[in-house]
Amino acid sequence: MxxxxxxxxxxxxxxxxxxxxxxxxxxxxxxxxxxxxxxxxxxxxxxxxxxxxxxxxxxxxxxxxxxxxxxxxxxxxxxxxxxxxxxxxxxxxxxxxxxxxxxxxxxxxxxxxxxxxxxxxxxxxxxxxxxxxxxxxxxxxxxxxxxxxxxxxxxxxxxxxxxxxxxxxxxxxxxxxxxDYPLHEVQSPLITDIDRQIATLVAEQIENESTIQAGIGAIPNAVISLLVNHKNLGIHTELLSDGVVDLVELGVVNGIAKKTHPGKVVATFALGTNRLYEYIHENPGVAFLPVEEVNDPRLIAREDKMISINATTEVDFLGQCASETVGGRYYSSSGGQSDFARGARFAKEGKGFICMHSTTKNDTISRIRPQLSLGSAVTTSKNDVDRVVTEYGVAQLRGKSISERAKALIRIAHPKFREELLYEAKKIGFII
Missing domain, CATH: 3.40.1080.10 (Glutaconate Coenzyme A-transferase)
Structure with missing residues (x-):
């Protein structure tokens, strides 16, 4: 110096x-x-x-x-x-x-x-x-x-x-x-069989040369783990996690098809294990950028084949996703889910996935509901949601009528609740 x-x-x-x-x-x-x-x-x-x-x-x-x-x-x-x-x-x-x-x-x-x-x-x-x-x-x-x-x-x-x-x-x-103290580590959550079923449905719809954003949770992590045979993927995500390291080291992620920051893994923060922290240390292939840039839907939309993968706690017949409350009580906040849902929606050939298990509390409560639980906050609006995924399939909601949305969501609900949900949809006039 x-x-x-x-x-x-x-x-x-x-x-x-x-x-x-x-x-x-x-x-x-x-x-x-x-x-x-x-x-x-x-x-x-x-x-x-x-x-x-x-x-x-x-x-x-x-x-x-x-x-x-x-x-x-x-x-x-x-x-x-x-x-x-x-x-x-x-x-x-x-x-x-x-x-x-x-x-x-x-x-x-x-x-x-x-x-x-x-x-x-x-x-x-x-x-x-x-x-x-x-x-x-x-x-x-x-x-x-x-x-x-x-x-x-x-x-x-x-x-x-x-x-x-x-x-x-x-x-x-x-x-x-x-x-001098160690960084906080977050281990990857345990991935269940249902998580893998959902992740498989998502991974099947991700094309080569897509750019990926994956949120927090077991399902987004499971999706990342299933992309090992893809080619020329890019990363533009708010959260950088351990799974991305595997894809870079395998040559699956190289960013050559990205329209912005080609060749770079783009994120606004990293949270994971020491393996991740060692990977990003003095790594010119990773760019940490302000959230005003990384999460701006207008800038996200510049990427062709932009893929947004996030999780929610419940969805109503309109397609509204409550992702920051659990049973009507606050758990987190909106984060960047809506940012990337909108960005992927605007992108050429973009796809937005909102994932969840079909039920909770040992199959006693359906996460697909006629209306959101009292007190729930809408994170991703009905106008921004693209695809909702459970272990029973993918409901594509973009451009669909309210009747079509309700039918599509009921088809991917747990079988034990489908008849009841159909009855409720007819009762409130969403399905005739």
Whole structure:
């Protein structure tokens, strides 16, 4: 490193407690999601919550449960969620934190328009020889604020250095600390026989040279595992998971047919195991881009044969998909499901798949219903849904009438519920 850079490195090196001086009463602090969450800096802020009044911390998908999320420091430090996780779900349901409805691609704009964007606190990789830190597993919504909002970094020696639009120069930060702790790993969920049945139906409809987005869950993972004999696939997805690594190493994913960022695996964040984190480290074939770009339906639609694969909890006869509530109670949020459903819908030869088991609670409740459960939130609207998939088949809803939709959905319902569903559809006048 040159002398000016070494001087900056020394000047910007701080203690964890120094972040406290950057926070004022009424501030809005922004944290990235998942492994971008700065553990030690948050410990410090939380331990000093009493010194502040009305400071809000804004974040999607909090990684660790904390007292401020659970309302312990009410009036001093509060949590505003944009996607619920295991760390915040109970807190929201008990009224101890807020949840802001959103489409993932709009989160940067929402933060710009509704908060003070006082300070961004995030994890980062160690600095490179040119003076840049990388946000590693992240780009998400924080990269939209580089050069516009003060950043304070928690450099984690285990954070991979990645490429794309997720680097920040040392001259652009208020300070940094250095820590050393392992990244949070998420193991792939157990894939059941029903998951494989659904995944097989989806994989059969994916053509060579398609570009794939796969959401969170066993079924999207199962679909990825079934694409090993495909050719020239591309990846443009909000979440990058372990399954993609296999497809790249097999030569199935090479991105040569992509219209945007050809040859690159494009994502806005990565969450998985250490194998994934090692794969993305210093890998020029992976580009982490701001969610405003990755999840913008208008930009997604530029890819021919764009494939969107997501999961839901229930679907009504109109095709409305409730993917963020379970039995009418909030579980997560919209995330990017609607972003990619719309993008795939606009794309040339695009296909959008919404997947689910046909039943829940040991086959006692049908997930295909005349109406959504009371309190359910519609994530993917009836106008945006393309194909709904259960283990009993694929219901293609795009361009179909309400009567045709109801019939198609009943055909892929569990056999024990089809007669009852048909009766209900006739009762409300959807089928004559």
């Amino acid at each position: 040159n002398t000016p850079l070494m001087d900056l490195l020394k000047e910007k090196r701080k203690k964890s407690e120094d972040v406290l001086e950057l926070i004022k009463d009424g501030d809005d602090i922004i944290l990235p999601l998942a492994n971008g969450e700065p553990k030690v800096l948050l410990d410090c802020i939380e331990a000093n919550a009493a010194r502040y009044r009305d400071v809000s911390i804004h974040q999607m998908h909090a990684l660790r449960g904390r007292d401020y999320i659970n309302g312990k420091y009410r009036g001093h430090l509060s949590h505003v969620a944009y996607f619920l996780s295991g760390a915040s779900r109970k807190a929201f349901l008990e009224g101890n934190c807020d949840l802001v409805p959103n489409h993932f691609h709009e989160v940067p704009r929402i933060l710009r328009e509704t908060t003070k964007t006082s300070l961004i606190i995030t994890c980062a990789s160690p600095i490179d020889e040119h003076g840049y830190f990388s946000f590693g597993t992240q780009a998400d919504y924080i990269t939209s604020f580089i050069g516009k909002v003060p950043f304070f970094l928690e450099v984690n020696m285990n954070m991979p250095r990645t490429f794309g639009a997720n680097q920040i120069h040392i001259s652009q930060i208020a300070g940094y600390t250095i820590e």
